[in-house]
Amino acid sequence: xxxxxTYTRGRRFAVDRPFALxxxxxxxxxxxxxxxxxxxxRTAFSDVGSLVWDGVMRGLVIGLAGIGLSMTYSILNFxxxxxxxxxxxxxxxxxxTTYLVAGLGRADxxxxxxxxxxxxxxxxxxxxxxxxxxxxxVLGLLVAGVFTxxxxxxxxxxxxxxxxxxxxxTLLITSIGIAFALRxxxxxxxxxxxxGTTAQPPSFSLYLVDGAIRINMHDLTLAVVAGGLMLGVHLxxxxxxxxxxxxAMSDNEDLARVTGIPTERVVRSVWIIGxxxxxxxxxxxxxxxxxxxxxxxxxLLLLIFAAVILGGIGSVYGAIAGGLVIGLxxxxxxxxxxxxxxxxxxxxxxxxxxLVKPEGLFSGRSTA
Numbered sequence: 001x002x003x004x005x006t007y008t009r010g011r012r013f014a015v016d017r018p019f020a021l022x023x024x025x026x027x028x029x030x031x032x033x034x035x036x037x038x039x040x041x042r043t044a045f046s047d048v049g050s051l052v053w054d055g056v057m058r059g060l061v062i063g064l065a066g067i068g069l070s071m072t073y074s075i076l077n078f079x080x081x082x083x084x085x086x087x088x089x090x091x092x093x094x095x096x097t098t099y100l101v102a103g104l105g106r107a108d109x110x111x112x113x114x115x116x117x118x119x120x121x122x123x124x125x126x127x128x129x130x131x132x133x134x135x136x137x138v139l140g141l142l143v144a145g146v147f148t149x150x151x152x153x154x155x156x157x158x159x160x161x162x163x164x165x166x167x168x169x170t171l172l173i174t175s176i177g178i179a180f181a182l183r184x185x186x187x188x189x190x191x192x193x194x195x196g197t198t199a200q201p202p203s204f205s206l207y208l209v210d211g212a213i214r215i216n217m218h219d220l221t222l223a224v225v226a227g228g229l230m231l232g233v234h235l236x237x238x239x240x241x242x243x244x245x246x247x248a249m250s251d252n253e254d255l256a257r258v259t260g261i262p263t264e265r266v267v268r269s270v271w272i273i274g275x276x277x278x279x280x281x282x283x284x285x286x287x288x289x290x291x292x293x294x295x296x297x298x299x300l301l302l303l304i305f306a307a308v309i310l311g312g313i314g315s316v317y318g319a320i321a322g323g324l325v326i327g328l329x330x331x332x333x334x335x336x337x338x339x340x341x342x343x344x345x346x347x348x349x350x351x352x353x354x355l356v357k358p359e360g361l362f363s364g365r366s367t368a
Contacts, residue, residue: 046211059327068274084301090279094144148279312360
């Protein structure tokens with residue numbers, strides 16, 4: 001009886017969701033190929049470990065930035081396309097501060113504030129790094145968060161607030177306009193060249209069977225900062241009155257207003273928390289990869305949207321989980337496909353998972 005029932009359930013699943021079986025079959029083939037490669041020595045354990053570490057680092061940045069985007073959608077009910085340029089703005093403000101503190105008295109102040117535009121000064125020459133110039137890094141991190149908070153609040157007060165009662169399409173199109181304005185303003189001020197920002201940081205090796213994974217101090221800085229902020233967001237949502245108010249407003253804004261929740265204060269808090277996390281994400285992203293350009297945030301934005309959608313639109317925890325999935329996919333996909341297609345692979349995985357689980361990894365639970 002049990003065998004017959006299991007067979008019936010399996011047959012019904014195969015009929016109702018044939019695409020899930022195809023996905024499972026392809027996944028088994030890819031994993032099988034990976035195991036064969038590891039067993040035969042075609043693929044090194046250390047190479048896979050390095051790709052996993054790289055994917056986790058990338059995923060932490062995407063997840064941290066995705067929290068702000070997810071909060072904005074959950075509370076204000078629109079997709080903010082200016083979010084990517086908030087990331088870049090935070091990065092430029094933070095790195096201008098870092099350059100100024102690290103290079104004061106050693107280079108022209110204007111060149112430092114412009115983050116070495118036009119090759120006027122280089123981060124490597126200044127010896128910028130978490131171990132060599134810790135004060136400059138910490139101050140840059142703080143300024144990146146504060147500046148992005150101020151920018152978010154100013155844009156909300158002057159642009160979004162007057163049209164907040166309009167439909168989502170109006171807000172979305174407006175956010176695209178803000179994104180272009182910010183991006184080309186930064187290009188005008190800081191230049192369009194991509195510049196190196198840090199010196200080579202100290203690193204250590206984590207040895208595996210056939211090699212080692214190189215982990216540097218900037219990797220660890222990103223992991224500690226992102227992990228700590230994600231834990232802070234969790235405690236905020238679950239243990240504070242503000243967190244409960246945010247969750248209530250994301251579920252039903254009208255009911256929250258009737259019950260006396262100060263909705264305008266909640267909206268302001270969303271911009272403050274989301275803006276701060278976004279600015280810090282932008283700064284740590286540049287610290288990790290070591291280069292800075294005026295469209296870095298815009299290029300990262302599509303992956304952030306993919307993570308937020310994959311995790312379940314409106315879910316903070318979903319944004320974090322989605323970020324890790326997207327980051328790991330983009331890194332590990334180079335085992336099977338050329339690196340030029342890694343970004344495309346991340347979107348393919350997002351589409352596949354949504355076809356199997358349309359509501360997202362966290363079932364679209366709002367805010368938390």
